[in-house]
Amino acid sequence: MTQLLQSMYAIGPYLFILVLMGAALCGVWLITQLKKSPDHDRFGVNDTMFLKQNATRLRKMELH
Numbered sequence: 001m002t003q004l005l006q007s008m009y010a011i012g013p014y015l016f017i018l019v020l021m022g023a024a025l026c027g028v029w030l031i032t033q034l035k036k037s038p039d040h041d042r043f044g045v046n047d048t049m050f051l052k053q054n055a056t057r058l059r060k061m062e063l064h
Contacts, residue, residue: 043051
C-alpha cells in the first residue's frame, strides 16, 4: 500500500502536467476553429431566421 502511494506521488505531477497540456491544446484548437469560420457560415438562413425570431420573442417577454 505504501509503495502504491509513493508511486502515485511520483507519477502524479506528470499526469497533472499532461492533463493541463491537453486542455491547453484543446483550447488552442477550439480558438482556431472558431476564428476559421465566419459567423454567417456557421448557420443556415433558416437557422438564423429562427434564432432572430426567438430573440425578438424573448425581448418582448422581458419588456412586458
